[in-house]
Amino acid sequence: MPVNLSPPDPAALLPVPGIEIGTAMAGIRKADRRDLTVFRLAEGSAVAGVFTTNRFCAAPVQLCQRHLAKGFGIRALVVNTGNANAGTGEPGLVAASTTCIALAQLLDIAPEQVLPFSTGVIMEPLPVDRLQAGLPAALNDLSPKNWAQAAEGIMTTDTVPKAASRQVTLGGRTVTLTGISKGAGMIKPNMATMLGFIGTDAVVSQAVLDDLVKRAADRSFNRITIDGDTSTNDSFVVMASRQAGHAEITDTDSADGRAFAEALFALSEQLAQAIVRDGEGATKFITVQVEGGRNEAECRQVAYAIAHSPLVKTAFYASDPNLGRILAAVGYAGVADLDQTTIDLFLDDVQVAVNGGRHPAYREADGQRVMKQSEITVRVVLNRGMADSTLWTCDLSHDYVSINADYRS
Numbered sequence: 001m002p003v004n005l006s007p008p009d010p011a012a013l014l015p016v017p018g019i020e021i022g023t024a025m026a027g028i029r030k031a032d033r034r035d036l037t038v039f040r041l042a043e044g045s046a047v048a049g050v051f052t053t054n055r056f057c058a059a060p061v062q063l064c065q066r067h068l069a070k071g072f073g074i075r076a077l078v079v080n081t082g083n084a085n086a087g088t089g090e091p092g093l094v095a096a097s098t099t100c101i102a103l104a105q106l107l108d109i110a111p112e113q114v115l116p117f118s119t120g121v122i123m124e125p126l127p128v129d130r131l132q133a134g135l136p137a138a139l140n141d142l143s144p145k146n147w148a149q150a151a152e153g154i155m156t157t158d159t160v161p162k163a164a165s166r167q168v169t170l171g172g173r174t175v176t177l178t179g180i181s182k183g184a185g186m187i188k189p190n191m192a193t194m195l196g197f198i199g200t201d202a203v204v205s206q207a208v209l210d211d212l213v214k215r216a217a218d219r220s221f222n223r224i225t226i227d228g229d230t231s232t233n234d235s236f237v238v239m240a241s242r243q244a245g246h247a248e249i250t251d252t253d254s255a256d257g258r259a260f261a262e263a264l265f266a267l268s269e270q271l272a273q274a275i276v277r278d279g280e281g282a283t284k285f286i287t288v289q290v291e292g293g294r295n296e297a298e299c300r301q302v303a304y305a306i307a308h309s310p311l312v313k314t315a316f317y318a319s320d321p322n323l324g325r326i327l328a329a330v331g332y333a334g335v336a337d338l339d340q341t342t343i344d345l346f347l348d349d350v351q352v353a354v355n356g357g358r359h360p361a362y363r364e365a366d367g368q369r370v371m372k373q374s375e376i377t378v379r380v381v382l383n384r385g386m387a388d389s390t391l392w393t394c395d396l397s398h399d400y401v402s403i404n405a406d407y408r409s
Contacts (some may be wrong), residue, residue, distance in 0.1 A: 003285040003374050003394065005277040007160045008148060012071070014165040014176045016199040018042035018241025019134045022141035023153040028127060029082025029120060029218040034153035036131060038138040039197070040079040040107065046206045047074040048113070048213040052234035058086030058114040059096040059126075061233060066327055067100075072112045075408070079117040079154050080131055081182075086232035087123035095126040102132045106139055119182065119195055119233050120156055151180040154276065158184045162274040168263040170256045171246030175202045177263055181271035184226070184280045196221060196236040196271055201244040202260050207243035208249055212261055213238045220268035223391040226279040227400070228308040275283025276392045279317035281399030284316050287377040288315050298335050299382070301388035306378060313396035316376065321367030323352050330380055340383070346379040347371070 026036040041047070051061045066072065078099055085092045100114040105392050107114075118126065133396055141149075141295060151161035165178040183194030202214075217236050242248075249257045287306050291301035306312055311325045328344060331338070345353035352365045353359055370376060 002160055002278040003282055004087045005162075006158060008151065008158050008163040008217065009061065010148035011257050012165060013147040013163050014178050015166065016178050016241060017144070018175050018200045018243040019239060020144055020198040021146035021150045022143070022144040023146060023149045024046055024134040024141065024314055026074050026080070026130050026138035028130055029079050034136045034149060035081045035357070037079040037150045037153040038103065038135065038142070039150075039199070040139075041075050041077075041143055041239055041382060042243060043073070043075065044242055045074065046204060046240045047211040047237065048206070048208045049235060049237040050213055050217045052231055054232050054234070055085065056232050058118060058233045059088055060085055060118045062093065062118070062233060063096045063100065064115045067115055067345055068110045070112050070185045070278040072110055074239075074334035075109045075113040075145075076103055076107055076117055077115045077239075078125070078135075078198070079116065080119075081156055082120040083118060083126050084120045084122045085118040085126040088125060095128040099131055103135055103355060103403050106135055106335065115237070117195060117233070117235055119154065122232060134320055144392070147180060148180050150197075152180075154180065154182040156182065156184070158278055160278055161212070162271055162278065162391075164267060164270050166263050166267050166369050169243065170202060170249070170260060173244050173246040175244045175246070175263075176200060176258070177202070177267050177268050177320060181273050181275055183275040184278050194234050194236075194275055196268070197239070197287045198237070198264065198271075199239045199241070200264070200268060200375070201241045202242055202249065202251045203242045203246055204240050208252055208257065209240055211252060212264055216263070216264050216268040219265050219344060222271035223302065224276050225307050225391065226276060226392050227302075227396075236268075242371065265281040273392055276394050279394040279400075281397040282394035283374070283397055284393065284395040285375045286316060287375075287390060288392045288393060288394050289377060289379045289388065290378065291380040292384060294385035296387045296389050298301065299387050302330050302333040302335065302380060302382070302392065303389055305329040306380070307391060307393035310396055313393070316371065316395035319368060319371040321347070321364055321371050323347065323367060325380060326380070327353060327356075338382070341353060342371055342383040344381040344383065346381070348373070348377050
C-alpha cells in the first residue's frame with residue numbers, strides 16, 4: 001500500500017480550458033485496461049519538456065526532443081503504457097514516428113506537432129498496430145474532464161493514480177494547473193520509469209515556459225529516488241493553452257511570473273512526492289535534508305548517498321535504528337575534505353550524533369520510536385557552509401524484490 005497516499009478524487013481535478021484528454025483500452029500489453037492516452041491542445045498552446053539523461057534513451061524521447069526543437073507548435077500528445085519502446089533501435093524510431101503520423105492524420109495536423117510517450121517493458125517491439133487501432137476510441141473520448149482517467153491510463157506498477165490541481169490568480173483572472181504523474185520503480189529522474197504532465201491555461205511565453213519546466217523539475221522530480229535507477233523514458237512536460245485571458249507572462253521576476261512559478265513548483269513537488277509514496281513495496285516516506293554544506297551540489301551528493309544505501313533503506317523498513325549506516329553513507333558520499341568531527345545527525349526531533357559521534361543523550365528507544373513512523377525526516381548538518389538540499393525517498397522491502405522479479409510475468 002502507498003504511504004499516506006489515496007487515489008485522487010476525480011471531482012477535485014479541475015479541467016484546463018484548451019486541453020482535452022481521451023483514453024482507450026488498446027491492448028498494448030494487457031487486455032481490459034486503459035493503456036492509451038491522447039491530449040489535444042488548442043492552437044497557439046506553448047509546450048516545454050525535460051527528459052531523461054540516460055544515454056540509452058527511448059525512441060519516443062528522441063522524437064519528442066526533435067519535435068520540440070522544430071518549434072512547429074505542439075498540438076497533441078500520445079502516451080502508451082505497457083511497452084517502453086526503448087532498446088528497440090531503428091524499428092523503435094519508426095514505430096514512434098508511425099504513431100505520430102497516425103494521430104496527426106486523425107487530427108489534421110503535422111506529425112511534428114505530436115509528442116509521443118511510452119512507458120513499460122524495455123527491449124520489446126511496440127505493437128504499433130494495436131496503438132493505431134486504439135486512437136479513434138481515444139479521440140472519441142476527448143473531454144476536458146478526463147484527468148483522472150489519464151492518471152490511470154499512464155500507470156505501470158503504480159498502485160494508485162497520481163493527480164492534483166491548483167489555482168492561482170494572475171492579472172485578476174483565475175488560472176488553473178492540473179497534473180498527473182506515474183512511477184513506482186526505476187526512479188531516479190535525472191533530467192530532465194517516470195512520466196509527468198501538467199496542463200495550465202496560463203498565458204506564458206515559450207521562453208518563460210522553457211525556463212520554468214527546468215526549474216520545476218529541479219525542485220521536484222530531480223529530488224526523488226526510489227532505487228537509484230534512471231529510466232530510459234523519464235519525461236516531464238508542461239502544456240500551457242494560454243487561454244486564461246491575463247497579460248502574457250514574459251518575465252519570471254514579475255509578480256505574476258513569481259506567483260505562477262510557485263504554483264507550478266508546488267504542484268510538481270506534490271506529484272513527485274506521490275511517486276515516492278507509491279514506491280514499489282514502500283512502507284516509509286523519508287525526507288533527507290542535508291544542511292551546512294559549501295554548495296548545494298555537495299549537499300545533494302550526501303543526501304543521495306544516504307537515500308541510495310540498501311543498508312540504510314532496509315534499516316528503515318525494519319524500523320531498526322542502526323543509524324551508523326547513515327554516518328557511513330555520509331562518509332563515502334565523495335566529499336573529499338569532509339571533516340567527520342563537525343557532523344551532526346538528527347532523526348526527526350532526536351539528535352543522534354554530535355561532532356561526528358553519538359550524542360550523550362541519545363537513547364536507542366528514541367531512535368526506534370521515530371523509525372516506526374510512516375514518515376521520517378533525516379537531517380544531516382555538515383557545519384561547513386550555508387548551502388542545503390532536500391530530497392525524498394522510501395525504504396526497501398521484500399516486496400520491492402518480488403515486484404521487480406515478477407514484473408514481466
